[in-house]
Amino acid sequence: MSMGSDIPARTRLSRRRFAWPRFPARWAVENTGTESIFARGLWLLVPLQYYVVTHIPHGLSGDDLIPAVTLSLMAVAVIFVLSCAAAWLAAIVKRPDPALGDTLTGRVRMWVVALMICTAAAYLPAALSLFGRQIALAHDIVLYGDIVTDALTRLLDGVGVDRETIRALAFWIQAVASFVYAFTAVIAVTLVLRRSRRGPAGAAAGQEPGAISVGLVVACLMTAVNYAATMD
């Protein structure tokens, strides 16, 4: 008789080790159909980033198509490099087990998928809010920047922070906004993909990167891209 069967179920559950949430990137590569859709949809990141960096205050001009697209492609390249680095670091902590289908290549793939999906999902609401700002402007409703940055600035203004200090904190406000967009994207994508998941988790589930790590990387990437676009 095993010890486990004498232990009540509630106690068994309480002994289960806490697992950090993982970003459900495996859906994109579970079959050729979804992989094809993902590969095409991936490039939406380029126009989304172009729109954001050419419409944020102090950003690039709309005519700077080549610099803006180059910046976006550089961001994609950085995602690939960061994915390799992250997978390699994860392999040091927990060695891949090829017998279970867990390979270093697979982990890199998961990181690339996770970062690309999350980055695009983070830029989407920013781009939509900037687009909405253009429509609102025609009706004299003024938003100074994307919706999160504007809200943060108004919050600081509302609690009495003076204008000079707010101007000096512009980079940090933008960084906080990037974190909000990134983690909102992580939560939204995780919820959507988990709801749409059919059947048990595939073999690739163990290779998925941590959701918090993905959010942090995307937030830093977004901050860096927006900062580069606004440098004088």
Added chain:
Amino acid sequence: MRQAAISTLLLLQLCGTARAIDDAGVCGDLRNMGASGLYLAYPFFSPALAKLDASKTCDAVGGFCLVKPGRLNPFDDGARFYFVPAAIPRTEEGVWHIRTQTQARNLDGADQAYLARGAINTRCSPTQLLESFPGGASYVPVNDYIDHHAAGSDARPIREIGQQFHFEIQDPPGGPACIRTDSRRAFGDLSRIYGFADVARRQKRLARFLSFVGTAAAAPTPYAGLSSEFAYYDRPEPPCFGFAGPKPTRTEYLGESIDWKPYLTTIWIKRLRGREVTSVGPGPISVSWAP
């Protein structure tokens, strides 16, 4: 009394203390003269006054000399423009926008714009002073100014310009309703009213680095000084307002006393009667500066 005032002014001059020209004093003198149009006011002890002819009118107590701009005018950093427009009905508030663009022989590439609008009460803000730049004036990047007033999808509102420069005015004049001076619904294309002529958006550092061919936007603007000001007048006396003389508005020289040689200042003055914008005079006013 007059001798005492002159002695005091001489003492101040010897001590190297600059005495700013007082708008109220100058406008008072202009009204007494029955003046109209554009005038230049020089500080009382300006070296430029020696080059002026006898047509100048000096006020020792006020500490300034007034002259109507001629063909060539001596330049002084402390000089200030004054404009006496046509009388306005007492039922209306007087709102003017003044834009100047200055070219110099030894300087170009203005990448900042001098913006001025005082912290004042207006008919649309009778109890609360308007939010303003510290001291009523500030420099903003030209790109930000262009973005704030750009048309269509290029428009990017800038907080400092929207809240510390633009403000609400009555529309229609004398009526209870108010509109913002940067309202796109009322004014449409703001760049037609407020935009600097022949001044393009400067490329950001990243764009300059990643551009593979040079563009027109990479060339510096031919202007050395750019300014944009609002004048607000709501008193029984005939209107009169002052605005800044030429200033270099390039980042490296902001607020510094440099030996620059302006040769032409072009001035656009527009009256805003609610959403109706009319240019004062047939076209821009050109003021040439002597070498």
